[in-house]
Amino acid sequence: MSDKKVEIGGYFEFNLPSLGQFPYSQASKYISARSAFFDLLDQNKIKKVWMPKFICDSMIEPLLILDIEIQYYDLDEDFYPKIPSHLEKDAYLIYVNYFGLCTNIQQKLLSVYPNEQIIFDHSQAFFVKPFQCFATIYSLRKFLPVTEGGLLVSKALVNSNYVARNVENMIQQYQHCFIRCLSSASEGYEIFKHNELILNDCIPKSISGITKEILNSLDYDSIQSKRLKNFKFLHAQLASINKLHIDIDNIESPLTYPLLLENNISKELIESGIYTPTYWLDSLQRLDVDSFEYNLISKTTHIVCDQRYSQKQMQFQIDKVREIYNEY
Incomplete structure (x- = not known):
């Protein structure tokens, strides 16, 4: 039963129709993936993990705070982890489904290692359903029109240890979205960066009522469906120049279209109004300069393929990519 006071009449509140389609009803909902990760580690007293070097610092921060032993690993060119064939009984393997391209690797890992020692990070693969493993973590704002949100699917967590949130801060979290809607992306960019910094806190907190309404x-x-259609359209026209192997038949949840060339062309695309994202530059400090991951980060341009856009915008990006590519 809700503790909220009964109120009838007055001005209308923020409200959206509920379609009842949210795919992970079993998940615990947190302000961010890192706070979900922190709660999982803390409540289960985890002491040792195998962690990819290619991951953002925000997912390493909970391990450092909780003084958990970290064994870092590299990836081969198929995104398979370079780790021992056996895990210690007290160790957990953390693996990321990179850009939504690595579901087949996850299936291989489950056939090799004890499932109860595997934690999958689906921050870049929202639509890939949880496997039978120790835990699966999701990030919402990379795929959906929300400014916060991390999900944790795990039988190892009975109750979430949420800390109370400030109402004013929950409203502030959406300010840049309203500015972009009323003006432009550039107008709200500084506020967006500020709001992203707020999420750096690892303390487990619940998502806001605003986010729940949107979800x-x-x-x-x-x-x-739109993401997949856009991804496949981009791949059909860019695969011939893409140095990254993509198994197009097994794509369920593309984050972007990662285009690996001899040169990163994000700067040129951004100057054309195509705001290509950049992922995990902070992991470069952990990587050898001749490693697969270092090359991937340095030379990959992430072409936008999300549900806001149609084939027209995909073709616009393709034309710009070809124009820039031919200049090199």
């Missing part, structure tokens, strides 16, 4: 109002089948 319940979304058509997830349509979102996934």
Whole structure:
């Protein structure tokens, strides 16, 4: 039963229709993936993990705070982890489904290692369903029109240890979205960066009521379908120049279209109004300069393929990529 006071009448509140499609009803909902990760580690007293070097610092921070032993590993060119064939009984393997391209690798890992010692990070693969493993973590704002949100699917967590949140801060979290809607992306960019910094805190907190309303109002089948359609359209025209092998038949949840060339062309695309994201530059300090991951980070341009856009915008990006590519 809710503790909220009964109120009838007055001005209308923020409200969206509920479509009831949210795909992970069993998940615990946190302000961010890192706070979900922190709660999982803390409550289960985990002491040792195998962690990829290619991951953002925000996912390493909980391990450092909790004084957990970290064994870092590299990836081969197929994104398979370079780790021992056996895990110590008290160690956990953390593996990321990179850009939504690595579901087949996850299946291989489950056939090799004890499932109860595997934690999958689906921050870049929202639509890939949880496997039978120790835990699966999701990030919402990379795929959906929300400014916060991490999910944790695990039978190893009975109750979430949430800390109370400030109402004013929850509203502030959405300010840049309203500015972009009313003006432009550039107008709200500084506020966006500030709001992202707020999420750096690892303390487990619940998502806001605003985010819950938005999540319940979304058509997830349509979102996934549009992303896949855009991804496949981009791949059909860019695969011939892409040095990254992509198994197009096994793609369920593309984050972006990662285009690996001899040169990163993000700067040129951004100057054309195509705001290509950059992922995990902070991991470069952990990587050898001749490693697969270092090359991937340095030379990959992430082409936008999300559900906001149609084939027209995909073709615009393709034309810009070809124009820039031919200049090198």
